[in-house]
Amino acid sequence: MAVSPSxxxxxxxxxxxxxxxxxxxxxxxxxxxxxxxxxxxxxxLGCLTALPLAGREHTLGVILPLLVGLQAVLHVMFSLAHAIPGAHHAHAGLVPGLGMLVLHGWAAGLTALWLARGERVLWELLRRLLVRLTLVILSAQRFPEHPTATPRTEPDILHPVLLQYALRRRGPPGAVTTA
Structure with missing residues (x-):
């Protein structure tokens, strides 16, 4: 399915x-x-990173490495942007400690799972909308607005076929007799 640039x-x-x-x-x-x-x-940077891949559906196997790589680049960018490197920060310098690596990995993994799920839902919705739109277009072509058949003068007699075996159970209960 071709997608628009927007x-x-x-x-x-x-x-x-x-x-x-x-x-x-x-x-x-x-x-x-x-x-x-x-x-x-x-x-x-995040938008430019994802733009080439945004034209089709992706799985967790594509989203996770992209997200982890972008997280590493953003971590370095934010660490370099400090006015005073290491001041009031969990680590000094660009190399994170083990705790920060675990937290980055956990957050990136959880976010990648979330994005992959959203990806699956989005594309499934688009596929369903495409099928629904196709069915609407096909049914509109099959049944034109103005039928060419001549109108009938007498309406059909409708027989309640489905209701002939139905039991009426609405209303108050019948009279109760005591013996």
């Missing part, structure tokens, strides 16, 4: 917002700071 841009923007938001939140949680211009640069 659809690709929206999908890559969603990926950029999720991945940059994850990196910025984790960086702030660890005691770092993120400036506004650096956040805009990170969003642009």
């Amino acid at each position: 659809f690709r841009l929206v999908r890559s923007a969603v990926f950029a917002v999720v991945s940059t938001g994850l990196a910025a939140f984790a960086h702030l949680f660890a005691g770092g700071s993120v400036s506004g211009p650096m956040l805009v640069i990170a969003l642009g």
Whole structure:
């Protein structure tokens, strides 16, 4: 299925917002700071990273490495952007400690699972909409608005075939007799 450039841009923007938001939140949680211009640069980098891949459905096997790589780049960018390197931050320098690596891996894995699930739901919805739209178009072609048959003067007599064996059970109960 061919997708429009605007659809690709929206999908890559969603990926950029999720991945940059994850990196910025984790960086702030660890005691770092993120400036506004650096956040805009990170969003642009995330969007450019995902744009070539935004034209088709992807699985966890594609999303996870892309997200982990982008998280590593954003971690280095945010660490380099500190006015005073290492001040009030969970680690000094660019090499994270074991705890930070575990947290980055856990957050990236969880986010990748979330994005992969959203990816699957989005494409399934688009496939269903395409099938539904195709059925609507085909039924409109099969049944034109103005039929060519001549109208009948007498209406059909409708027989309640389905209701002839139905029991009436509505209303108050019948009279109760005592013996």
